[in-house]
Amino acid sequence: MTAQRACALSELEQDAAKRVEVDGVAISVVLDSNGDVHAIGDTCTHGDVSLSEGFVDGDTLECWAHGSAFSLITGKPLNLPAFEPVPVFVVTIDGDDVLIDPNVKKEI
Numbered sequence: 852m853t854a855q856r857a858c859a860l861s862e863l864e865q866d867a868a869k870r871v872e873v874d875g876v877a878i879s880v881v882l883d884s885n886g887d888v889h890a891i892g893d894t895c896t897h898g899d900v901s902l903s904e905g906f907v908d909g910d911t912l913e914c915w916a917h918g919s920a921f922s923l924i925t926g927k928p929l930n931l932p933a934f935e936p937v938p939v940f941v942v943t944i945d946g947d948d949v950l951i952d953p954n955v956k957k958e959i
């Protein structure tokens with residue numbers, strides 16, 4: 852599996868998350884305030900909730916349901932109630948294309 856186009860870079864809003872599906876995998880894509888693009892699993896590990904509907908704060912994405920904030924770098928939750936990490940995917944930017952390989956998880 853190679854990286855696939857997930858969305859356009861120009862459609863991402865700064866400090867907001869966008870839900871995409873790549874090869875059937877739900878992913879939250881975040882453009883942070885430094886201009887870096889992150890991709891983490893979209894499903895909160897505490898419940899069946901879309902993290903992309905949550906809140907970006909620095910390099911974290913907070914679940915709207917019960918407040919666990921997941922690191923966009925490591926995928927780990929920084930506070931309870933979630934305690935299992937979400938996967939982190941490698942992002943490649945090619946012009947205006949955001950490419951993600953849903954099978955490649957970043958080595959932390």
Ligand code: FES
Pocket residue numbers: 895896897898899900914915916917918919932933
């Ligand atoms: S469902 Fe995300 S913290 Fe509870």
